[in-house]
Amino acid sequence: MRLIYLLVPLLLLSLLHPQHNLLADPVKPENDDQQQMLQKSLSIVEIDHEIDRITRQQDDTQTGIGKLQSQLEAKQEQIKNRQEHAGAVVRSYYMGERDNLFTLLFSAKSLSNLLEIYSYYEMIMDQDKTVLNAYQSQYQSIKETQQRMENSYAQLTAIKNSLIKQRERVLALQKDLDSSIAGSSDPEAMKKMIQEFTNYWENVGMYEVKRYFSALSSAMDDLPEFIQNKKGAIRTNGTTYSIEIQEDDLNDFLKSKNELFNNFAFHFRDNKVIAAGESGNLSLQVEGHYSVENEPENSILFHVDKLVFNGLELPDTTCRQLEKEFDLGFYPQQIVSFVKATEVTSRDQILHVTLKLSM
Template sequence: MKAAGKHVRLIVLLVPLLLLSMLHSQPVLLADPVTPENADQQQILQKSLSIVEIDREIERVSKQQNDTQTEIKQLQDRLTEKQDQIKSRQERAGTVIRAYYMGERDNLFTILFSAKSLSNLLEIYSYYEMIMDQDRIVLDAYQSEYKNIRDMQQQMEKSYAQLTTIKENLLKQRERVVALQKELDSSVASSSDPEAMKKLIKEFTSYWENVGMYEVKRYFSALSSAMDDLPEFIQNKKGAIRTNGTTYSIDIQEKDLNEFLKSKNKLFDNFGFHFSDNKVIAAGESGNLSLQVEGHYSIENEPENSILFHVDKLVFNGLELPDTTCRQLEDEFDLGFYPQQIVSFVKATEVTSNDQMLHVKLKLSM
């Protein structure tokens, strides 16, 4: 009986832990995909991966299209409501303006001078001031409603333009998928073992969706988090900031940046940046996973002065991902940095990378 009681207590303890582990499940780690035997296999896998990613972009853009159409419908309803409201405002504002045009308010002002006593003057003035205040309220309300309508119309025009761009992008991505699918089907059919190739594609697709994208985002997230502390690192790095009159410059050496990243996250023990010929290459390996990111920095002034990183090329396990994935990661993770967090009164004007050095020129922003 005692042994049975212990088993019951053990089960009572283990069941909650099992439920918690189910709630916080990790990505399913599938077996490593078969390494492509030749360039033809690699091309086939790259096309299949591109189809998966562009399909995902189509899904995202389709949702964006639906959201924008909903937003336009809501704006149209609000605009109709505002236009109805402004009719009464317009009538009241017109009455006030006609009163001034016809000289009725001038007559009120003249009455002030007809007051026979100070108390009478104060009484007339209080009525006059009350009318003037009411006029201002009416005119201000009309002006405010009119501005709201104008702003909403501009917002709708912007949303319609955005919707047109979205539809064009959606059509373009669908055409890309159809063309890629035709190429892929033809390549698979002409391979030495089509069924084995289909199986390889399925395995690799599952591996990418369950492990690959998770790992890529894990690195991008770690990089984005580290970049938040880059301004402090530059401020504390002796010789990183130099001045010459009204101009400033920041020099970040490749080895210093890599040491900084390693100090922020162990993920970067086998991952590093390389600067050369206005190109930034970040690459690394972890077990059977390899990742290479190629990009460049640019100066942006909207919404604030910043040095943003653009992903030009993304290679996972030797397979290059499509531009849609690059744009998505670029939008989701901020890998740039902001000069005014380093020196508050300057703005970046130029950024170059060469000979293992990232060089930033700045000038006074006052």
């Protein structure tokens, strides 16, 4: 009976914690060959995920094109009727029928007769305007739908090309990996190691990477307020403003936002931003750079150039996906509303942003 009392709390505890907390420690490669094989297997897993994302995007785009095609056919049917009415109106002006109505105004024999003819004339003119406006509106709607379809087809072509490229890439990697495994001293043990690492990455690794990115994205929401309150962070010289963020200040700010950053730090070097840290058996390093963007709004966006998990570099597809999913940039106009960023540099432990008056 005591055993049951001991087991029940353990069972409840296991249900409360995600599965990744119960997995074994991450696989550690013993040599460069194993490192390379794990690197390739990680890239294959992530590029496979990218292929799945692209395939879903392709399906969604194809469905959208089908809907646009149906809308276009319906609009084309509607415009046929409008076209007939609009044609009749145009012909009446071309044949001078509306001019004849206008001349009737001068043939009125009394004021009441004049008002009656004018009222009739005005009613016809209003009806003509309604017919022509309706035709123009339908015609414009068709043109816009056709443009959306053309854009969707162009997008679909780009998606298909990307899908082909990624499939070729993953096949080449898989061929290399299979060859490396076959040439290893113990192929079965290597396969098992790769499978264990793959399971660890998909259940723990990506979760941890996204946890850090999510925390960073959340902290960046409060960065404008931090800069405004930091003495000397904002400087002005005539119509030029500048923001300087010391890496130590940024790291202190991040630690104040989330304890995850107690073992994670940013460094500014030669227009590169390097963020790295360790927690237990996990290590993460992110290398990237900031750029000034003006669409859809003026912003300082962070681009992930390199992502290393436990010493293994993830493919560019994962970097791009994390960029899409998490916004690690900041928006200068949230700091000073009447300026826009024109340049950003990072060197000597300082992130420097140049701003100009926004006219």
